[in-house]
Amino acid sequence: MTQQTAPIAIRERTVDAFTREFLRELNFGQGVDVERSSVNDRYLALARTVRHYLMTRWIETLRHQWEHQAKSVAYLSAEYLLGRQLDNALLASDLTDIARTSVESLGIDFDELRDAEIEPGLGNGGLGRLAACFVDSLATMNIPAVGYGIRYEYGIFEQTFVDGWQVEKADDWLRLGSPWEFPHPEAAVEVGFGGTTEDHEVDGEKRRRWVPAWNVLGVPYNYMVPGYENGRVNTLRLWSARATHAFDLQIFNSGDYEEAVRAQTFAENISKVLYPEDSTPQGKELRLQQQYFFVACSLRDFLDRVLLRGFDLHNLPERVTFQLNDTHPVIAVPELMRILVDERGWKWDEAWAVTQRVFAYTCHTLLPEALEVWSVELLGRLLPRHLEIIYRINEEFLEVVRTRWPDDELRLRRMSIIAEHPERAVRMAFLATVAGVKVNGVAELHSQLLRDKVLADFAELWPDKFTNVTNGITPRRFLKLANPGLSDLITEAIGDGWVTDLDRLEGLLPLADDAEFRRRFREVKAANKLRLVDMLAHRDGSTIDPDTMLDVMVKRLHEYKRQMLKLLHVISLYEQVTRGRLDIADVTPRTFAFGAKAAPGYRMAKQIIGLINAVGRTINDEPALEGRLRIVFPANYNVTLAECLIPAADLSEQISLAGKEASGTGNMKFMLNGALTIGTDDGANVEIRQLVGDDNFFLFGLDEPAVEKVVAAGYRPTSFYESIPNLRHALDLVARGTFSGGDRSVFEPIVSNLLSEDRFLVLADFQAYVDAQARVDVAYADTEGWTRSAVINVARAGFFSSDRSMRDYLDRIWHARQVATRP
Ligand code: 26W
Numbered sequence: 063m064t065q066q067t068a069p070i071a072i073r074e075r076t077v078d079a080f081t082r083e084f085l086r087e088l089n090f091g092q093g094v095d096v097e098r099s100s101v102n103d104r105y106l107a108l109a110r111t112v113r114h115y116l117m118t119r120w121i122e123t124l125r126h127q128w129e130h131q132a133k134s135v136a137y138l139s140a141e142y143l144l145g146r147q148l149d150n151a152l153l154a155s156d157l158t159d160i161a162r163t164s165v166e167s168l169g170i171d172f173d174e175l176r177d178a179e180i181e182p183g184l185g186n187g188g189l190g191r192l193a194a195c196f197v198d199s200l201a202t203m204n205i206p207a208v209g210y211g212i213r214y215e216y217g218i219f220e221q222t223f224v225d226g227w228q229v230e231k232a233d234d235w236l237r238l239g240s241p242w243e244f245p246h247p248e249a250a251v252e253v254g255f256g257g258t259t260e261d262h263e264v265d266g267e268k269r270r271r272w273v274p275a276w277n278v279l280g281v282p283y284n285y286m287v288p289g290y291e292n293g294r295v296n297t298l299r300l301w302s303a304r305a306t307h308a309f310d311l312q313i314f315n316s317g318d319y320e321e322a323v324r325a326q327t328f329a330e331n332i333s334k335v336l337y338p339e340d341s342t343p344q345g346k347e348l349r350l351q352q353q354y355f356f357v358a359c360s361l362r363d364f365l366d367r368v369l370l371r372g373f374d375l376h377n378l379p380e381r382v383t384f385q386l387n388d389t390h391p392v393i394a395v396p397e398l399m400r401i402l403v404d405e406r407g408w409k410w411d412e413a414w415a416v417t418q419r420v421f422a423y424t425c426h427t428l429l430p431e432a433l434e435v436w437s438v439e440l441l442g443r444l445l446p447r448h449l450e451i452i453y454r455i456n457e458e459f460l461e462v463v464r465t466r467w468p469d470d471e472l473r474l475r476r477m478s479i480i481a482e483h484p485e486r487a488v489r490m491a492f493l494a495t496v497a498g499v500k501v502n503g504v505a506e507l508h509s510q511l512l513r514d515k516v517l518a519d520f521a522e523l524w525p526d527k528f529t530n531v532t533n534g535i536t537p538r539r540f541l542k543l544a545n546p547g548l549s550d551l552i553t554e555a556i557g558d559g560w561v562t563d564l565d566r567l568e569g570l571l572p573l574a575d576d577a578e579f580r581r582r583f584r585e586v587k588a589a590n591k592l593r594l595v596d597m598l599a600h601r602d603g604s605t606i607d608p609d610t611m612l613d614v615m616v617k618r619l620h621e622y623k624r625q626m627l628k629l630l631h632v633i634s635l636y637e638q639v640t641r642g643r644l645d646i647a648d649v650t651p652r653t654f655a656f657g658a659k660a661a662p663g664y665r666m667a668k669q670i671i672g673l674i675n676a677v678g679r680t681i682n683d684e685p686a687l688e689g690r691l692r693i694v695f696p697a698n699y700n701v702t703l704a705e706c707l708i709p710a711a712d713l714s715e716q717i718s719l720a721g722k723e724a725s726g727t728g729n730m731k732f733m734l735n736g737a738l739t740i741g742t743d744d745g746a747n748v749e750i751r752q753l754v755g756d757d758n759f760f761l762f763g764l765d766e767p768a769v770e771k772v773v774a775a776g777y778r779p780t781s782f783y784e785s786i787p788n789l790r791h792a793l794d795l796v797a798r799g800t801f802s803g804g805d806r807s808v809f810e811p812i813v814s815n816l817l818s819e820d821r822f823l824v825l826a827d828f829q830a831y832v833d834a835q836a837r838v839d840v841a842y843a844d845t846e847g848w849t850r851s852a853v854i855n856v857a858r859a860g861f862f863s864s865d866r867s868m869r870d871y872l873d874r875i876w877h878a879r880q881v882a883t884r885p
Pocket residue numbers: 186187188189190192339340341342343344388426427432434504533723724725726727745
């Protein structure tokens with residue numbers, strides 16, 4: 063075979079060449095001619111055409127990585143919430159204009175094709191979207207990296223509303239074909255489950271081994287992760303589960319066809335569907351299967367295929383860091399130990415020394431109920447050898463604790479990786495902390511609380527293990543793509559360097575005082591609102607008034623995030639106006655936008671969705687409020703909707719109970735797009751406020767120490783209900799069935815929960831929130847002052863680029879280097 067020294071030539075970057083390629087894809091890829099092609103045919107042909115332009119770079123990147131064998135980052139994440147791919151690929155390859163001109167020259171509506179893409183929603187919320195931003199930044203910053211995850215056949219459910227209640231539909235995102243993935247069935251790897259462990263001998267030495275009861279195949283699907291105009295294309299490798307042929311045949315030969323098919327279904331179930339739970343782990347067997355499945359495939363892939371044959375694994379820490387995105391992939395720790403000790407015959411200590419240096423753990427939560435725990439019974443049944451290994455890790459770890467704190471039984475029990483109550487279970491966060499080189503939180507406050515509370519014992523033992531990396535967002539998707547109007551205005555003012563160096567936005571600061579710039583800034587915001595109005599009219603037939611303040615709260619529905627706090631404010635305004643205690647002329651016209659999915663099994667969250675829609679129906683139909691107050695709650699909030707909503711927003715709601723939101727990343731997206739924040743002292747809000755200053759941020763509510771105090775003193779929500787008339791009136795309205803056709807029972811659970819327990823102190827923060835909203839009204843009335851603040855918000859958003867997050871991970875955790883593929 064002749065050696066191919068370089069991939070076939072890069073395609074010509076002309077409209078004609080692009081058109082030829084596009085037609086070729088239509089004719090030979092889809093088998094249709096232009097006239098008879100459907101929108102989907104055209105979308106697929108366009109996507110494949112763009113993909114071809116990236117292909118050379120991808121091959122080059124892979125070759126380059128292979129030749130250099132530089133230290134890499136392997137990002138292990140059960141979720142990637144990617145959003146649409148076409149626009150991003152066009153942007154990265156700088157083909158947007160060529161593609162548009164080409165397609166339009168054929169009489170085809172370019173935007174219709176872009177809208178035809180179904181986004182891969184392979185994540186729940188913040189954690190999954192963060193992973194997507196990180197792989198984008200890794201590619202753009204020329205960091206050798208690979209993302210590993212699961213190719214769920216069904217992503218996050220599609221949310222619909224029936225009478226205002228959430229009804230879930232399966233997200234069949236692959237139904238029209240996915241032009242962005244490259245399956246490699248020939249590179250499938252086998253993963254075992256169940257069975258037993260036993261001793262055996264190798265060259266006269268005693269060893270332990272695992273004899274799994276059944277195997278599953280992992281088929282890798284590669285996705286391109288193009289860097290921004292830098293010629294690099296990294297890889298995202300998602301695993302899909304298949305039945306192994308051997309397994310199939312064995313049963314098949316025994317004559318049991320049904321059993322054979324059942325086995326196949328069983329295997330394929332593993333990557334069938336994303337768990338829609340967020341912050342409340344389901345102790346489901348299938349979920350553990352998913353976790354082990356993708357982690358085992360990924361380790362196998364990295365060790366056997368990314369590394370050179372014969373690579374000495376003692377040097378693994380110089381070659382890779384496996385970054386654990388929360389605890390979901392932590393089973394990788396005992397898996398690597400099993401490979402080194404059982405398969406390669408290493409001594410335990412030798413293996414542990416390496417293992418301890420290749421994993422790092424990012425924690426994304428503070429809610430105790432969100433910390434994953436696997437029962438020993440289940441783990442032992444599914445992964446018996448891994449359980450033995452975890453026990454041994456724990457034994458040796460507890461020995462360390464004992465040495466440091468002799469005779470501290472309580473501490474031993476607190477720190478043990480194995481919990482004894484309510485059942486014997488493995489605490490995955492502890493395992494990750496013990497094994498990780500570093501443990502990081504995702505915002506300053508969060509990392510501090512990890513050190514001081516959640517993992518305090520561990521921080522005392524290993525203070526240097528703990529660090530912070532504040533989250534970030536990619537400016538490519540969330541400014542350049544989502545907000546072309548603002549992007550162009552910024553570029554005109556300071557050049558286009560900001561796209562890869564977001565700190566340059568600082569250059570906008572002087573322009574906050576420039577009246578002409580402010581006018582144009584407002585023009586952009588107004589145009590973005592019109593774009594949103596159009597989109598919502600098209601999508602849902604809903605109407606909103608572009609001349610009102612757009613006040614937005616979009617995020618997963620969770621009690622700690624406190625959608626109820628915002629809703630109570632709206633109800634209170636409605637109540638005061640309709641009872642004649644407030645003149646509608648004194649109310650700032652606002653459109654209250656909500657977007658939120660509730661976990662299907664989270665009853666209270668679904669109730670709250672029902673109530674938001676019910677209140678929406680009532681106030682949107684109230685003639686007295688026409689043109690003044692309106693609720694809009696588009697169903698199925700996802701990345702695509704975010705890209706249209708966020709650029710149009712005036713006010714960003716970040717109102718979680720202090721100490722509960724690890725970071726938040728939506729808050730950063732709004733800031734970057736020129737919305738002002740009303741928020742608590744929580745997560746990354748703290749850092750946003752420090753950057754923009756108190757004058758440009760609406761802070762309210764208890765801070766974390768104050769929350770602790772209130773709770774310690776025995777919080778009584780009724781005392782707030784009794785002492786704040788507007789709060790009482792608002793809650794009474796709900797309780798009386800005003801929003802449920804007079805039926806008091808419908809929303810009774812919400813009211814009684816707020817009045818009895820109110821775990822997240824909604825009532826305690828109500829008055830402070832209302833007061834802050836009054837400050838918002840005053841500020842908004844001063845159009846020039848508001849715009850000035852908005853510009854300052856954009857100018858200070860540079861810190862929140864996920865490129866900066868990557869630099870922090872490089873410096874503090876990975877110690878890898880950037881390697882340019884192109885000189
Ligand atoms: C196992 C069930 C489960 C699933 C997901 C438990 C916990 C999670 C995640 C940790 C939830 C999550 O997405 N956390 C969010 O992570 C973002 C990125 O760091 C942060 O910005 C959010 O504050 C945090 O809630």
